[in-house]
Amino acid sequence: MSGVSNSVIGRSLLGLTLEELTGLALESGQPSYRGQQLFDALYRQRIERLDSISTLPAQYRAQLGEAGWRMGIPAIARRFESTDGTVRYLIELADGETVETVWMPEGDGGEAGDGSEAGEEMEPPLSGGARGQAGRRRATICVSSQVGCAVNCKFCFTALLGVKRNLEAGEIVGQIAAVLRDQGVKPPLERVNLVFMGMGEPFLNYDNFMKAVRLLVDGVAIPQVRMTVSTAGIVPRIYDFGQEAVRPKLAISLNGSNDKLRSDVMPLNRKWNLEMLMKAAREFPLRARERLTFEYVLLQGVNDFPEQAREVVELVRGMRAKVNLIALNPGAELPYRTPEQERVGAFQKILVAAGIPTFVRRPRGRDIFAACGQLKRTVEM
């Protein structure tokens, strides 16, 4: 895919399943339990170097190295820390491409991704501060699925990059491994939520994304209910996703309350329009106590009028769903403005009055370009 030969960058063990690792061990005449030892070293212990896997005989470690295998945890190229505690990581992949991964110490007030109840998440709009018991960590990692993005949403910075390539499953898991190491955090003892809401459209890299999810659940021990994936609305994959035995929760980027508006800001709406999208959403098989999330980026004077809030009410009516409102994170290259807080509040009020649980996402790390839609590998600060 990247065009770089294995002999130059080596082959990554991270990304292989237990079955694949067991097969690898058997091929070189090792007992099959070496597969499990490798699996534990990669995903549970997240060891960076083959030499450091003390459970394996030195001779087998050397043999793997000579065959071109490396562990595959990507390097942290840059680290930007926000005044609010958010950290944006520029992660360097084996072929030199980079993606961004964001660490949010207390989530963002909207998408905990941890199965917590609405009441617990309910907060006044845009308020700051830590929640939960003191000393109990409740961080969220925002993960990328592609280098760049092909979807071309008009309000998103990642769109400006175009799409370079899909990430491998190991590169998706690798972002989490690198950040957990850097933060010194070890699930499942310490609670970590994952949101697949970084660079890229996860449902346009579906197989690698789902493989990564299974490795994260089985290997890293992050429960499926603490993960949320957001899609711009790749309708056929929403149906596939509903059939998965193990899967994160689903969030759908709505961003427009009628087809005209949504096609203007998200051109993919011309391919999968609101009728197709909402049909898939209504038919989506939810687990017990699970809710669907709709995300709605508010663009001043474009999609933030009371009339549009009422259209959202009609779209979502009767569904087991909540709405997360995101005031635009602005930037010079974008033709939109951030609505005033009163307009955000007024929009929220209309949805809440109609019985739809609606939350305003607290912007995290805007000062370091780490907030929603801002991930475009900015290095000059």
Ligand code: SAH
């Ligand atoms: N491609 C997926 C995953 C990215 S999630 C998706 O579109 O859902 C990123 C979230 O941030 C989406 O809900 C998107 O609508 C929102 N977003 C994009 N650009 C933004 C911006 N400039 N300000 C605020 N939110 C933005």
